[in-house]
Every structure is written in C-alpha cells, then in structure tokens.
Amino acid sequence: MAKQVVHAACPHDCPDACGVLITVEDGRATKIQGDPGHPVTQGFLCAKVAKYLDRVYSPDRVLYPMRRIAAKGVAAAQQSFAPHGQPRAAVPTQAESTQIWQRITWDEALDEIVSRFRKITAEFGSEAILPYSYGGTLGALNGASMDRRFFNRLGASELERTICSSAGEAGLESVMGVKLGTEPEQFIHSRYIIAWASNIHGNNVHLWPYIVEARRRGAKLVVIDPYRTRTAACADWYLPINPGTDGALALAMMHVIIGEGLHDADYVARHTLGFDELREKVKAYPPERAAQWTGIAAKDIYKLAREYATVRPSVIRVNYGVQRSEGGGMATRAISMLPCIIGSLKEVGGGIHLSTSGAFDLNKDALRRPDLKPEGSDRPSRVVSMVRLGEALNTLTGPPVKALFVYSSNPAAVCPNHNEVVRGLRRPDLFTVVHEQFFTDTTDYADIVLPATTFFEHKDLQTAYGHYYLQVSDQAIEPLGECRANVEVFRALAERMGFNDPCFGESVDEMIDGALASSNPWLQGISRERLQRERQVRLNFGCQFPVSSFQSETAQGASHDCEAPFLPFVNGNFRTPSGKAELYSEAMKALGLDPVAGFTPPAESRHGGQGNAFPLELLARKADNFMNSTFANQPSIREMEEMDLLEMHSADAWARGIADGDVVRVHNGRGEIFLKARVDGAVQAGVVSARLSWAKLSPGFRNINVLTSEKLSDLGNSATFYSVLVEVESSKSFP
Ligand SMILES: Nc1nc2c(c(=O)[nH]1)N[C@H]1C(S)=C(S)[C@@H](COP(=O)(O)OP(=O)(O)OC[C@H]3O[C@@H](n4cnc5c(=O)[nH]c(N)nc54)[C@H](O)[C@@H]3O)O[C@H]1N2
Ligand SMILES: Nc1nc2c(c(=O)[nH]1)N[C@H]1C(S)=C(S)[C@@H](COP(=O)(O)OP(=O)(O)OC[C@H]3O[C@@H](n4cnc5c(=O)[nH]c(N)nc54)[C@H](O)[C@@H]3O)O[C@H]1N2
Ligand code: SF4
Numbered sequence: 230m231a232k233q234v235v236h237a238a239c240p241h242d243c244p245d246a247c248g249v250l251i252t253v254e255d256g257r258a259t260k261i262q263g264d265p266g267h268p269v270t271q272g273f274l275c276a277k278v279a280k281y282l283d284r285v286y287s288p289d290r291v292l293y294p295m296r297r298i299a300a301k302g303v304a305a306a307q308q309s310f311a312p313h314g315q316p317r318a319a320v321p322t323q324a325e326s327t328q329i330w331q332r333i334t335w336d337e338a339l340d341e342i343v344s345r346f347r348k349i350t351a352e353f354g355s356e357a358i359l360p361y362s363y364g365g366t367l368g369a370l371n372g373a374s375m376d377r378r379f380f381n382r383l384g385a386s387e388l389e390r391t392i393c394s395s396a397g398e399a400g401l402e403s404v405m406g407v408k409l410g411t412e413p414e415q416f417i418h419s420r421y422i423i424a425w426a427s428n429i430h431g432n433n434v435h436l437w438p439y440i441v442e443a444r445r446r447g448a449k450l451v452v453i454d455p456y457r458t459r460t461a462a463c464a465d466w467y468l469p470i471n472p473g474t475d476g477a478l479a480l481a482m483m484h485v486i487i488g489e490g491l492h493d494a495d496y497v498a499r500h501t502l503g504f505d506e507l508r509e510k511v512k513a514y515p516p517e518r519a520a521q522w523t524g525i526a527a528k529d530i531y532k533l534a535r536e537y538a539t540v541r542p543s544v545i546r547v548n549y550g551v552q553r554s555e556g557g558g559m560a561t562r563a564i565s566m567l568p569c570i571i572g573s574l575k576e577v578g579g580g581i582h583l584s585t586s587g588a589f590d591l592n593k594d595a596l597r598r599p600d601l602k603p604e605g606s607d608r609p610s611r612v613v614s615m616v617r618l619g620e621a622l623n624t625l626t627g628p629p630v631k632a633l634f635v636y637s638s639n640p641a642a643v644c645p646n647h648n649e650v651v652r653g654l655r656r657p658d659l660f661t662v663v664h665e666q667f668f669t670d671t672t673d674y675a676d677i678v679l680p681a682t683t684f685f686e687h688k689d690l691q692t693a694y695g696h697y698y699l700q701v702s703d704q705a706i707e708p709l710g711e712c713r714a715n716v717e718v719f720r721a722l723a724e725r726m727g728f729n730d731p732c733f734g735e736s737v738d739e740m741i742d743g744a745l746a747s748s749n750p751w752l753q754g755i756s757r758e759r760l761q762r763e764r765q766v767r768l769n770f771g772c773q774f775p776v777s778s779f780q781s782e783t784a785q786g787a788s789h790d791c792e793a794p795f796l797p798f799v800n801g802n803f804r805t806p807s808g809k810a811e812l813y814s815e816a817m818k819a820l821g822l823d824p825v826a827g828f829t830p831p832a833e834s835r836h837g838g839q840g841n842a843f844p845l846e847l848l849a850r851k852a853d854n855f856m857n858s859t860f861a862n863q864p865s866i867r868e869m870e871e872m873d874l875l876e877m878h879s880a881d882a883w884a885r886g887i888a889d890g891d892v893v894r895v896h897n898g899r900g901e902i903f904l905k906a907r908v909d910g911a912v913q914a915g916v917v918s919a920r921l922s923w924a925k926l927s928p929g930f931r932n933i934n935v936l937t938s939e940k941l942s943d944l945g946n947s948a949t950f951y952s953v954l955v956e957v958e959s960s961k962s963f964p
C-alpha cells in the first residue's frame with residue numbers, strides 16, 4: 230500500500246482544535262505533525278499530541294469488549310504499584326488484567342447492556358439510566374449526536390453539562406449574549422494583552438506565537454493568575470491574585486476607568502444598557518477595597534486600569550480558570566464588561582476572548598434529535614448535574630440511578646468529591662458501562678468495558694473554541710482490535726433496542742451534512758466536500774470590515790475566505806434581549822443575582838469566614854502536559870510532568886515545619902491525600918497547588934479531587950474546583 234498523508238483535526242478539549250497531518254504507511258500511522266496550512270496550528274502540535282502514536286499504539290489500549298469477573302474497585306490494579314505508593318507508568322495492562330476481565334464479543338456485550346436496560350426500565354423507569362460523557366472528544370459527531378439520539382429515544386435521565394465552562398459562559402453571555410471572541414490572528418495588533426486566568430503555554434499554546442509577534446511590535450503582556458505559570462514567568466507584568474477574587478478586581482478597574490472618564494462615552498451610549506447603574510455600583514469598589522480581597526496593591530490596580538483603558542488596542546484573553554470558583558459567573562460577567570466600556574470591541578486586536586464557539590452554531594437539533602424524547606411525557610426528562618455525580622449515585626431517589634453509561638469521560642478522576650463518587654460507583658446494584666480507550670480510574674468500577682477508537686480511527690466534523698476554522702477530520706487508519714467509535718456504539722445499541730427511527734441509520738457523511746445544514750449565515754457555502762478539499766475553512770464572516778494592513782500581517786500561509794478581521798460587535802449587535810451589551814441585566818435579576826454586578830468572596834476561601842480549621846486555599850489545577858486526566862497513564866508523557874507535588878509558599882511551609890521534598894498530608898473535611906512538598910514560589914502565601922492525575926496512579930490511589938467540593942458556581946451550575954480550603958501537615962511517609 231502506498232504512503233498516504235491524511236488530514237485530521239485534534240478533537241481534544243482544547244481551544245486550539247489543531248489541524249493534524251497523519252502519515253500512514255501500509256495501514257499503520259507512522260508520523261503525526263501539525264498542519265502547516267492551518268493558519269492557527271502553524272505546523273506545530275503541543276507536546277502531548279506530538280507523541281500521539283504512543284497513545285494510539287499503546288499496549289494498554291482497550292481493544293475488546295470486557296466483562297468484569299472480579300469485585301469493583303482498584304484492588305487488583307493496586308498490585309501493580311510499588312509498596313511505597315509510587316505508581317508504575319500504567320496499570321493494568323491487557324495482559325495483567327485477566328483476573329479482572331473476561332473478554333466477550335460485541336454481541337454479548339450489547340445483549341447484556343440491552344437486557345439490563347430493559348429490566349431497569351421495567352422496574353424503575355427509563356430515568357434510572359444516566360448517561361455520563363464530557364470532553365474525551367469534541368468532534369461534533371462523536372461528541373454529541375448518535376449518543377444523544379439514543380438516550381433521548383430511551384427516555385434516560387439527562388446529564389446537565391458542563392463540569393467545565395458553564396459559569397463563565399453564562400457570565401459572558403449575560404453581557405454579550407453570545408460566545409464570540411477576538412480572533413487569535415488579531416492579537417498581533419494588540420498593544421496591551423491581559424492573560425486573565427489563562428495558562429497560555431499549558432492550555433492554549435497556539436495563541437503564543439501571536440503574542441510573541443505582538444510583543445516584538447511593542448505590546449505589553451500582563452498575567453493575572455494566583456499560580457506563577459510559565460506564561461506568568463515570561464510576562465512583562467505578573468499580578469498574582471487571590472483565588473476567586475477576580476470580580477473585585479474587575480469592578481475596581483471599572484471604578485478607576487469610569488471615575489477618571491477613561492471609558493468610551495460614544496460606544497457606551499450607543500451600544501450598552503445600564504451604564505448609569507454600573508457607574509453607581511462601581512463606586513463601592515475603590516482599588517483600596519479590592520486590594521484587601523485580591524492581594525493586589527491598590528496602586529497596581531490603578532495602573533492596570535489606566536493602562537488597559539489607554540494603551541490601545543488592548544485585549545483580554547480570559548480563560549476558564551476564573552470561573553471555577555463559587556462566584557465565577559459573576560466574575561466573568563464583570564470582566565466581560567471591561568471591553569464594552571472602553572470600546573475596544575471596535576478595534577482590530579481589541580476586545581475579549583473567552584471562547585469562539587458561538588460562531589459555529591451547527592444544526593444541533595439535527596445531530597441530537599431532542600424530538601425523539603418520549604411522546605406524551607408532560608414534563609422534561611429528569612436532569613442530573615454532572616458535577617454532583619457522587620450525590621446522584623448515593624442519594625438520588627425517584628428513581629435512583631441504577632445504570633450509568635460513561636463515554637468520553639473519566640468521572641472517577643475528574644469529578645469533585647472523589648470519595649463520594651467512588652462510594653457511589655462501588656454500589657453492587659449499579660450497572661456501569663464504560664466506553665474507553667484505556668483502563669482508567671472509571672473502568673475500575675465498570676461491569677462492562679467497551680473499546681473506543683481514537684481520532685485516528687474515525688471520521689468527524691471539528692469546530693473550535695479558540696479560533697474560527699471548521700474542519701473535517703478524516704479517518705487515517707482502521708480501528709484497532711474491535712474498537713468502535715461513539716457513533717457506531719450507539720447506532721448498534723439503538724438497533725438492539727429496536728429503535729427503528731431512520732436517524733439511527735444515517736451514515737457519518739449524512740450526519741456531517743445535516744450538521745452543516747444550519748441557518749447560521751457564517752456556515753453558508755461551507756460543505757463537507759469543500760472542507761475535505763481545503764482541509765480547514767474560516768467561517769464565512771463576509772468582508773464587511775476590511776482593514777488593508779491585515780492580510781499581509783496575518784499568520785503565514787493563511788488562506789482566508791476573506792482576509793478582513795472579524796469584529797462582530799463593532800456596531801453593537803449583541804445577542805442579548807436588548808441587543809446591547811447589558812451592564813444591567815433583567816435576566817440576572819430574575820435569578821436573584823445582582824442585575825449589575827457585585828463581589829462576594831467565596832464561602833470556601835480565606836475571606837469567606839470558614840478558614841480556621843482549613844486555612845490554605847488549594848488550586849486543584851490541570852497538568853500542563855496532560856489533558857485533564859487524559860495522557861496521565863502514558864509513560865512518554867508522564868516523563869514530561871513532575872507529579873505528586875504540593876506546591877507551597879515558604880512562609881506556609883516554615884510555619885508547619887515542612888521542608889522542600891517532605892511528604893505532606895493535605896486534608897479537609899472531605900478527605901486527605903499525600904504529596905511531596907515543593908517550596909518554590911509558584912504560589913503566594915496562603916495558597917497551595919497540586920495537579921490532576923489518575924487516582925490509581927497517585928500516592929494512596931487518590932487524586933486531588935478527594936479534596937474538591939460538589940458545590941455549584943453562582944451561575945450556570947458549574948464546578949468550583951478552585952474554591953477549596955485545606956490544611957497541610959508534615960507526614961512521615963506516603964501511606
Ligand atoms: N495542557 C492542557 N491543556 C488543556 C487542558 C489540560 O488539562 N491540560 N484542559 C483543557 C480544558 S478541559 C479546558 S476547560 C481548558 C481550560 O484552560 P484554562 O481556562 O486556562 O483553565 P485552567 O487551567 O483551569 O485555569 C487557567 C489558569 O487560571 C488560574 N486560576 C485559578 N484560579 C484562579 C482565580 O481565581 N483567578 C485567576 N485570575 N486565575 C485563576 C490557574 O492557576 C490557571 O493557571 O484548557 C484545555 N487545555
Ligand atoms: N481537580 C480538577 N478537576 C477537574 C478539572 C480541574 O481543573 N481540576 N477540570 C475539569 C474540566 S475543565 C473538565 S472539562 C473535566 C474533563 O473531564 P473529562 O471530560 O472526563 O476529561 P478526561 O479526563 O480528558 O477524560 C476523557 C476520557 O475520554 C476518553 N476518550 C477520548 N476519546 C474518546 C472517544 O472518542 N470515545 C470514548 N468513548 N472515549 C474517549 C479518554 O480516554 C479519557 O479517559 O475535568 C474537570 N475536572
Ligand atoms: S491538544 Fe490542543 S494544542 Fe494539542 S494538538 Fe490538540 S488542539 Fe492542538
């Protein structure tokens with residue numbers, strides 16, 4: 230067979246949605262590289278996906294359907310650990326797992342699932358079945374299409390997503406009505422860039438070259454983050470902020486900007502609603518007051534506000550770190566007001582970027598078919614928060630959760646309050662199916678494990694949340710072993726259940742065509758055939774705002790549909806109920822929240838009045854080289870990431886008699902973990918930080934989510950991974 234280069238798109242939960250070229254020789258992938266023709270990918274991949282061949286061809290892949298023959302839990306897996314709790318690279322391998330798993334055929338697996346689902350439905354109703362999926366793949370089809378059709382038709386409980394971004398999205402949308410952000414290409418024109426809770430080197434590395442170019446042209450980079458990230462370390466100005474206090478900082482910045490008349494009165498008058506109310510509100514937030522919460526000196530807040538408003542164009546790259554706290558929705562709302570009042574949304578290289586996903590607006594109803602939900606039902610399906618899985622499995626009644634179908638997610642690693650999640654997953658009466666590429670923390674509790682394809686092995690349609698290019702991801706190789714894509718698993722289950730609606734028979738290409746058949750004007754003229762021909766196509770924004778210099782200055786190799794920059798709010802056109810940027814929001818008021826904006830310190834924080842027994846704020850952060858819990862088991866990736874560390878400030882370490890390298894016990898009312906102290910200045914006094922990994926690859930088989938809480942954010946019912954209090958003490962050794 231000849232050598233072939235296939236174009237795919239990285240489906241991981243990452244804003245960059247890279248264009249990927251996979252070289253295939255004799256049916257085997259031999260090389261992966263970033264697509265040099267993709268304007269944002271620019272020919273390079275992040276360190277983890279650059280090693281993707283190790284993942285695809287890992288000896289630890291799940292390749293066949295498996296039935297559990299041992300008790301649920303990590304007991305068997307634990308045997309693969311060294312005695313001191315330091316894990317080996319990956320456990321268990323297929324070979325080692327024969328005491329836990331029995332290989333079965335797909336027919337046996339599907340029959341068993343269908344018969345259990347039928348029995349549970351007969352006894353408890355179909356809402357006793359709970360699907361659980363999230364960010365394993367953001368492919369439009371494998372992420373949310375056939376699976377949703379299946380669970381809609383089944384009448385299962387509905388999973389309230391997200392565990393990730395809903396608070397921030399709700400905050401941004403409360404002001405602007407839609408998730409649109411400054412194009413990465415425009416950042417080269419920015420003169421003042423604020424990376425606000427944005428770990429660019431770790432989580433959004435393809436934005437970095439644009440920032441480098443902007444700085445070459447004289448731009449200043451400011452980083453606001455309680456953790457001294459690699460990005461913070463190379464910033465022009467790093468402002469460490471106390472976790473969960475960004476709302477106070479944004480309000481204080483507006484206090485200065487409005488108080489000193491630095492706002493854009495013309496833009497404000499024409500395109501915003503509620504400026505008078507905002508002007509009144511921010512009077513209560515002078516920098517001197519905000520300094521007490523944020524830990525940022527008042528003089529620095531004045532300087533930040535003045536520079537942000539006057540060094541133009543200025544742009545805010547706000548990321549989701551800001552909204553993983555109790556008040557994260559309101560904080561994102563307040564930050565989103567900043568570009569509206571200084572009028573930077575008019576400028577190429579201005580504005581704000583949280584997400585670009587609102588521009589893609591595929592025909593989601595065609596993909597997911599909400600109309601398949603049971604007829605005659607006089608109420609919507611029961612909704613279960615994905616953040617509160619522990620609570621759902623342990624306490625839910627009417628009906629209880631009797632079956633859990635997990636795919637594209639690893640809840641036993643990523644969910645908050647891990648001990649409660651595991652208590653629920655251990656229930657012998659809970660029937661758990663996990664569709665996975667690897668034997669994860671969650672498969673340790675599965676009754677049936679089904680083998681899943683990687684993106685090399687299936688075709689999909691790929692949107693993005695950090696740029697505006699749409700891609701078709703082609704299949705590069707045949708599925709390994711008996712792996713099946715999400716679409717095919719739910720197609721097969723539907724057939725077994727006897728669901729004969731024609732949509733279950735649609736081909737992948739028909740599904741892509743259906744997704745593209747949307748009323749969204751920005752998708753007009755973009756067909757599957759064109760995507761396959763051109764590899765990536767910029768959304769069809771038209772050419773209404775030409776800027777002559779843009780074309781020559783934009784990223785090398787860009788083949789834009791239209792070279793003009795996208796400035797969706799240059800003339801207002803917000804997608805709020807009023808059509809204006811809502812600095813005052815009736816919708817917020819209806820939720821019982823401040824209709825303008827306000828700041829309340831998180832209850833679980835040093836300012837929240839609970840700080841006595843557990844005085845330290847924990848950042849339960851992501852690892853730069855993993856993707857949430859994904860890649861944590863891959864030896865070549867683990868090598869790049871120093872794990873099992875508790876990073877702490879020397880003042881907190883000394884006060885507790887802890888030296889660098891000591892084993893420490895980190896605990897709160899929810900649980901305890903053991904880590905190695907790193908006294909290195911990445912965090913301020915009062916804050917400690919640790920990274921997410923697989924629980925069974927962590928000391929004592931518990932990860933950082935043992936300590937995080939199921940409390941929901943103020944807006945959007947999102948998670949609060951960064952509102953966590955703990956205490957730390959010296960410990961003799963690992964458990
Ligand atoms: N390498 C890598 N890339 C990833 C991921 C990964 O796990 N690894 N995850 C992907 C996913 S699912 C997502 S949602 C995105 C998320 O990407 P980001 O939105 O960047 O999310 P986080 O890494 O949670 O947080 C970003 C930064 O916010 C900081 N932070 C924490 N609390 C606060 C606070 O209260 N205020 C401020 N100002 N900063 C705070 C954190 O220290 C962190 O450096 O990244 C995606 N990309
Ligand atoms: N402490 C702490 N916890 C966190 C976070 C944090 O910052 N700190 N971040 C949170 C955030 S932002 C998010 S988004 C969540 C992410 O939570 P998850 O979405 O659960 O993310 P992953 O840990 O990446 O797990 C995805 C799993 O899907 C599998 N997978 C990949 N592709 C496919 C596929 O095509 N089909 C199937 N069936 N499986 C597939 C992978 O092998 C992997 O095990 O974690 C949250 N948890
Ligand atoms: S994880 Fe992100 S940066 Fe890495 S290849 Fe995928 S899209 Fe690109």
Ligand SMILES: [Mo]
Binds near residue numbers: 242364392393394
């Ligand atoms: Mo996320």
